[in-house]
Amino acid sequence: MTSDSKILLSESEMPRNWYNLVPDLPSPPPPVLHPGTLQPVGPDDLAPLFPMALIEQEVTTERYVPIPEEVLDVYRLWRPSPLYRAHRLEKALGTPAKIYYKYEGVSPAGSHKPNTAVPQAFYNAAAGIRRLTTETGAGQWGTALAFAGAQYGLDVEIWQVRASYDQKPYRKIMIETFGGTIHPSPSNLTDAGRKILAEHPDSPGSLGIAISEAVEVAAQHADTNYALGSVLNHVLLHQTIIGEEALLQLAKVGATPDVIVGCTGGGSNFGGLAFPFLREKLAGTMNPTIRAVEPASCPSLTKGVYAYDFGDTAGMTPLMKMHTLGHDFIPDPIHAGGLRYHGMSPLISHVYELGLMEAVAKTQKECFEAGVTFARTEGIIPAPEPTHALAACIEEALRCKETGEEKVILTALCGHGHLDLPAYGRFLAGDMEDHALSEEAVATAIAGLPRV
Amino acid sequence: MTSDSKILLSESEMPRNWYNLVPDLPSPPPPVLHPGTLQPVGPDDLAPLFPMALIEQEVTTERYVPIPEEVLDVYRLWRPSPLYRAHRLEKALGTPAKIYYKYEGVSPAGSHKPNTAVPQAFYNAAAGIRRLTTETGAGQWGTALAFAGAQYGLDVEIWQVRASYDQKPYRKIMIETFGGTIHPSPSNLTDAGRKILAEHPDSPGSLGIAISEAVEVAAQHADTNYALGSVLNHVLLHQTIIGEEALLQLAKVGATPDVIVGCTGGGSNFGGLAFPFLREKLAGTMNPTIRAVEPASCPSLTKGVYAYDFGDTAGMTPLMKMHTLGHDFIPDPIHAGGLRYHGMSPLISHVYELGLMEAVAKTQKECFEAGVTFARTEGIIPAPEPTHALAACIEEALRCKETGEEKVILTALCGHGHLDLPAYGRFLAGDMEDHALSEEAVATAIAGLPRV
The missing domain is CATH 3.40.50.1100 (Rossmann fold)
Structure with missing residues (x-):
């Protein structure tokens, strides 16, 4: 047996808690720097894109959240x-x-992506945000955020790298089934996208371009924030x-x-x-x-x-x-x-x-x-x-x-x-x-x- | 809460048991008939296609197996x-x-299909069978049998309706990932398939044709049986x-x-x-x-x-x-x-x-x-x-x-x-x-x- x-x-x-490794490490990680001043970024630098609850979690020194x-x-x-x-x-x-x-x-x-998509959508909804923008490559993150947004009544708008958008139509449909809106990137919906398209009408896109488009839209609308699926x-x-x-x-x-x-x-x-x-x-x-x-x-x-x-x-x-x-x-x-x-x-x-x-x-x-x-x-x-x-x-x-x-x-x-x-x-x-x-x-x- | x-x-x-409804019914279901004699089929009629353990389960009056x-x-x-x-x-x-x-x-x-694919593969392997043939339409059953065959060292050969084979390439790949062999049906591997192809070279196939091909191959080889995914x-x-x-x-x-x-x-x-x-x-x-x-x-x-x-x-x-x-x-x-x-x-x-x-x-x-x-x-x-x-x-x-x-x-x-x-x-x-x-x-x- x-x-x-x-x-x-x-x-x-x-x-019932998430675990924050930072306070248990022998030394804290180096600070994130503002690219202009090269000084550590503060909450105000991040506020146009993220709700304060997430900004606080980004820098918290509490062991458990x-x-x-x-x-x-x-x-x-x-x-x-x-x-x-x-x-x-x-x-x-x-x-x-x-x-x-x-x-x-x-x-x-x-995948594991909804573990963070759900709380990100929750904190944004709790802060009065109505829409989230994000980028996605292969599509796991976009799918997770589309589902998470649907749980709290948020619109979710996703820029997917054009090459993946064309090659992986199943992901696009999955995102739409969960209620998300998806655009191939570069798109003509943003300055960043239009600029690329003007120079390269057939651009296959890149994660970098898709991020630029999602961030641009979030920064321009008070009711819209941006969400990131890893790294932070x-x-x-x-x-x-x-x-x-x-x-x-x-x-x-x-x-x-x-x-x-x-x-x-x-x-x-x-x-x-x-x-x-x-x-x-x-x-x-x-x-x-x-x-x-x-x-x-x-x-x-x-x-x-x-x-x-x-x-x-x-x-x-x-x-x-x-x-x-x-x-x-x-x-x-x-x-x-x-x-x-x-x-x-x-x-x-x-x-x-x-x-x-x-x-x-x-x-x-x-x-x-x-x-x-x-x-x-x-x-x-x-x-x-x-x-x-x-x-x-x-x-x-x-x-x-x-x-x-x-x-x-x-x-x-x-x-x-x-x-x-x-x-x-x-x-x-x-x-x-x-x-x-x-x-x-x-x-x-x-x-x-x-x-x- | x-x-x-x-x-x-x-x-x-x-x-630890499967449940057989038949003995609990007020009357038994009508018998299955041989199409030639119109008499109830016996175990010998089914033996070229199925192992005896499954034939016994097909007609058992025990409440639990x-x-x-x-x-x-x-x-x-x-x-x-x-x-x-x-x-x-x-x-x-x-x-x-x-x-x-x-x-x-x-x-x-x-899907639920492996619940029967696994025991079907097991009983066939236990009976010394080396290969199973079957048909599949959309592909769930073929996938289940391919996986089940891999657990007991059986080769699994699947005829998939041509239209589905062409339209649903993901299923074909899933079957191959589990180790199965898949052919579009009609195929030129069987008399039944060749006959259809001679008349209709572009035939989209049908479940009926695919069954005919799988049954033909199983009936012709002593080490090969046929498996069905529903109905029985x-x-x-x-x-x-x-x-x-x-x-x-x-x-x-x-x-x-x-x-x-x-x-x-x-x-x-x-x-x-x-x-x-x-x-x-x-x-x-x-x-x-x-x-x-x-x-x-x-x-x-x-x-x-x-x-x-x-x-x-x-x-x-x-x-x-x-x-x-x-x-x-x-x-x-x-x-x-x-x-x-x-x-x-x-x-x-x-x-x-x-x-x-x-x-x-x-x-x-x-x-x-x-x-x-x-x-x-x-x-x-x-x-x-x-x-x-x-x-x-x-x-x-x-x-x-x-x-x-x-x-x-x-x-x-x-x-x-x-x-x-x-x-x-x-x-x-x-x-x-x-x-x-x-x-x-x-x-x-x-x-x-x-x-x-």
Whole structure:
């Protein structure tokens, strides 16, 4: 008799607080700077785009932030999310390791993104905002915000990178089903978009352009705010519910993780899982190795520099100290669209600099191979992003097979791949390329960093 | 404080038996007949296509059939499935009714189909079979069997109706990701397929042709069997785990259903949910109204005749007494592909004749409207098939709003609609037609029934 495949929490066991790592760190992360004055930004600098509750969460030094009842009510639609023991994957690998995965694909958008979209929509609605704007690449974040907006009566307007908008029509329909409005970017609805279109009528767009359009509209209307789906402290804060639940779930089966692996793009999924365990590590109650897995085509942690840089391509945001490949770096078009970001969350970058975690990079074919193995054994087709974590997870499990170690491995399966099946089709047909950034390309990319 | 949104069972609470309704009925269903002799078929007639364990389950008079441990092991990947209380939908409708939905979209295929695909694959593997063939329309059944085959080392070969194969590439990729082989039908791999292609090189195919191809290959190879995803008694038997779990879950919250609604195509999802409750109704422990919802374009229960007919278009199967629109009836191309079947499960047809359940028909725009309402409130985009049940569920809840009755409504949300988003796109764009079968069309369709 094997132990259960699923470790579940009741709704009454759902955590009532998000966890803020900052006060537990040996030193605080460097401040965010105003690009004009190079002085730390204040609440007033951010007020045109964000409600004060989120600005306060961005800089809070409280260890715990209570989750509002109105947010818990929506979380209950899919939270607590299940933690799975991957019995059938372990058996297929022949490993003595115990593999656990926390599955966020049960959410309305199919990923972890609603964990922050819901509170962001709530705080904006509570502040009297009527509309949210945002950008989306592959579409997970746009879907999450469209759903979240519908829960609090907010209109949600999304600029999606034109290339993705054309290639992934299912995401657009999902967003519209949840009641969101979606535009391809560049659009003729904004100055930023019109300027690009005038010069490049067939522009495929970029995340940077889409951000510019969404921010422009939010800045121009008093009833409209902007929402961001990763990178910022308050986003990672909201995602810590993943790790808090996983802690409770592992405790139920008496397991303590030896290795925690998660994929990193902007960092919110990884931080969400890892930070509560990092609290325990800092407190000395456990000592897991915490490992970020990034794409070799966009290796901000493993090959980028730790420096002040802009969050967007156009250079409109404040300057953040982070591991970056340069804000105008355009990653190769790998299928894990959610990992194609030039920088890393400043908080995760700081944790990395403190030596509290490690990072590895993977090329995509190894990741899709892991995704197929996972699908055939565990029955869930992973999104391309978490296949990076699964590849590292399988690598660790196979190491355990050699050494005989019965390590407990915990990973974040942050989303399903139902809308990413064409990428699997290409992999299965042998029609997929690997991309890895050369040292020369890294040097070129970071040459344009702002001098701070 | 509202009650929980999710009512969960632990794996140790998972039912250990499937339930067979037949011995509890006041009379047994009429026998299945050999089309040549018009005598009841015996095990030998079915042995070229099915393993003896399934043939025995097809005719068993035992009330309970134990679920093998090897099947429970795979079920545990997603079972017990959650039962949800639709708090946010109730609130949006302003109804005093309590709506519960049993969600089968958490399975590997995204629907209830793996509940029978897994035991079918298991019994075939146990009988020494190496390969399974089947047909699939929209693709849910093919996906389920591909996944199930992978669990027991069986090759799975699937003939998909050409039109669906071309229109729904995501399903093909999902099947291949799980390790299945898929061919568009008609194919040049079988006599049946070659014959059609010779006459109609551009044939879009049909479920009937695909069945003929799959059956032909299975009949010709000793190591190959055929598998069917609905209609037959053993398929409905396996699906009763849905209703058995739902009974336990409702008991946990002290709720007794007043109305049970489910969509019907071949009938396995509906029977799976309803039969355990029908057992209770026959025993007098509860008295729910049990309501089938079928598409107005394919109304076998509400407009068909109760007569002996073939299960497939080509007339190769035994004759089954069922509600049918005639085996050569081709339903209009509604988006709920899983409900486009000319007949109804003989067991459900018999239950309907006994007056133990009722049936209604819905056109698809009302159903998609219900699907969008559900998605925006509950966060799950339903497959087109269960939107039929949801439309009837919402209708009942709004009736309760008028009368003030606090009825308990239970429905089966048998799958998610992630791979059906183009249909939502058409609905949201106002580009969807309603189809309802006229009396004249019914009369024409049933004119060709075999004379038995």
